[in-house]
Amino acid sequence: MEILEQMKKEFTKQFGEKATRSYFSPGRVNLIGEHTDYNGGHVFPCAISLGTYALVADREDMTTRMYSMNLADKGIIEFPMTGLAYDAAKNWANYPMGVVDVFEKAGHKATHGFDILIYGTLPAGAGLSSSASLEVLTSVILNEAFDFKLDMIEMVKLSQKAENQFVGVNCGIMDQFAVGMGKKDCAILLDCNTLSYRYSKIALKDASIVITNTNKPHSLASSAYNVRRAQCEHALNELKEVKPDLTALGELGNDEFNQIAGHIEEVLERHRARHAVYENNRTLAAVKALENDDVKEFGCLMNESHFSLRDDYEVTGKELDTLAEIAWQQEGVIGSRMTGAGFGGSTVSLVKNDAIEAFKKNVGEAYTKKIGYAPSFVVASIADGTHRLAD
Numbered sequence: 001m002e003i004l005e006q007m008k009k010e011f012t013k014q015f016g017e018k019a020t021r022s023y024f025s026p027g028r029v030n031l032i033g034e035h036t037d038y039n040g041g042h043v044f045p046c047a048i049s050l051g052t053y054a055l056v057a058d059r060e061d062m063t064t065r066m067y068s069m070n071l072a073d074k075g076i077i078e079f080p081m082t083g084l085a086y087d088a089a090k091n092w093a094n095y096p097m098g099v100v101d102v103f104e105k106a107g108h109k110a111t112h113g114f115d116i117l118i119y120g121t122l123p124a125g126a127g128l129s130s131s132a133s134l135e136v137l138t139s140v141i142l143n144e145a146f147d148f149k150l151d152m153i154e155m156v157k158l159s160q161k162a163e164n165q166f167v168g169v170n171c172g173i174m175d176q177f178a179v180g181m182g183k184k185d186c187a188i189l190l191d192c193n194t195l196s197y198r199y200s201k202i203a204l205k206d207a208s209i210v211i212t213n214t215n216k217p218h219s220l221a222s223s224a225y226n227v228r229r230a231q232c233e234h235a236l237n238e239l240k241e242v243k244p245d246l247t248a249l250g251e252l253g254n255d256e257f258n259q260i261a262g263h264i265e266e267v268l269e270r271h272r273a274r275h276a277v278y279e280n281n282r283t284l285a286a287v288k289a290l291e292n293d294d295v296k297e298f299g300c301l302m303n304e305s306h307f308s309l310r311d312d313y314e315v316t317g318k319e320l321d322t323l324a325e326i327a328w329q330q331e332g333v334i335g336s337r338m339t340g341a342g343f344g345g346s347t348v349s350l351v352k353n354d355a356i357e358a359f360k361k362n363v364g365e366a367y368t369k370k371i372g373y374a375p376s377f378v379v380a381s382i383a384d385g386t387h388r389l390a391d
């Protein structure tokens with residue numbers, strides 16, 4: 001593989017030795033079920049063939065040196081394999097550092113460091129989980145090197161913990177789960193309340209998954225994300241007053257929710273909770289439709305998901321709405337919606353194969369005209385979760 005050949009050369013240049021093993025960790029795209037994971041609902045993501053490659057060599061001391069070919073200006077970043085704390089100066093290496101730290105705190109202590117070269121094929125800021133990709137990658141490297149015998153779900157949980165507690169981003173479990181547990185040609189229906197899951201084959205026949213990146217430069221996603229979480233938690237607590245056995249919004253049917261929604265005092269919070277409930281039930285309906293070969297219905301539910309994220313959850317914004325609105329007008333588009341946290345990042349669309357070229361051209365032109373800069377497109381293929389590559 002050409003990427004790995006280039007990486008091998010770069011590894012020797014940076015570290016003056018040869019790497020002994022290589023890994024790949026995918027990114028993810030969520031097909032439907034947005035902002036449901038931390039509300040105890042279902043998600044339906046898949047791992048994609050774009051992601052993060054690593055070349056690794058063991059060191060004898062307790063130092064790890066990391067270099068990213070994407071962020072060459074940051075140079076080699078060094079850190080010890082014990083007693084770590086978040087350090088802004090270490091930039092992107094805080095993700096792997098966070099994983100080392102949560103592993104250590106869980107009793108999985110490293111006994112030496114590594115030289116690691118990273119190369120990512122995920123566009124930065126596209127909302128395709130480059131951070132989860134790097135976290136699960138680090139977990140797999142540690143698990144193998146020290147024979148901790150953790151299964152993938154344990155590593156997924158530790159990777160999420162690294163993001164929550166070390167990096168300080170209060171994300172749910174979806175991204176790390178999709179990255180670690182991904183399976184070629186399948187999406188994962190995951191119940192985030194119980195972590196029970198199953199794979200569902202994605203056979204779109206004459207259509208493909210097209211990811212369109214807004215290329216929006218900056219976003220305040222993290223603070224707004226935390227506000228949404230808090231609003232849903234507050235709404236849940238109010239509903240618990242009338243339904244004491246309720247543990248998550250994801251447990252409610254739509255009618256059941258409507259009967260008790262009046263107990264949520266703030267209108268805004270009622271809307272946030274309504275999204276969480278409806279989106280969860282929509283996800284279950286969408287998977288059922290897909291499994292009944294009704295791709296058209298799946299597409300309609302994707303569009304409805306976007307409406308709800310736009311109107312009730314208010315996490316879309318001008319760029320994502322523009323992309324979705326233009327997509328809905330195109331020939332051959334089965335469905336289109338924002339994917340990931342929102343505010344920027346990407347949309348996911350199901351597009352008939354013979355319409356993809358026209359889709360790219362028309363959406364590209366209309367978006368550029370309205371927003372002032374161009375979006376970018378990736379036709380995704382669905383890949384396996386994080387794994388070691390053959391030597």
Ligand code: GLA
Pocket residue numbers: 033034035036037038171172173174175340341342
């Ligand atoms: C981000 C988070 C996920 C999930 C999505 C929204 O990607 O990391 O846990 O909450 O937003 O569905």
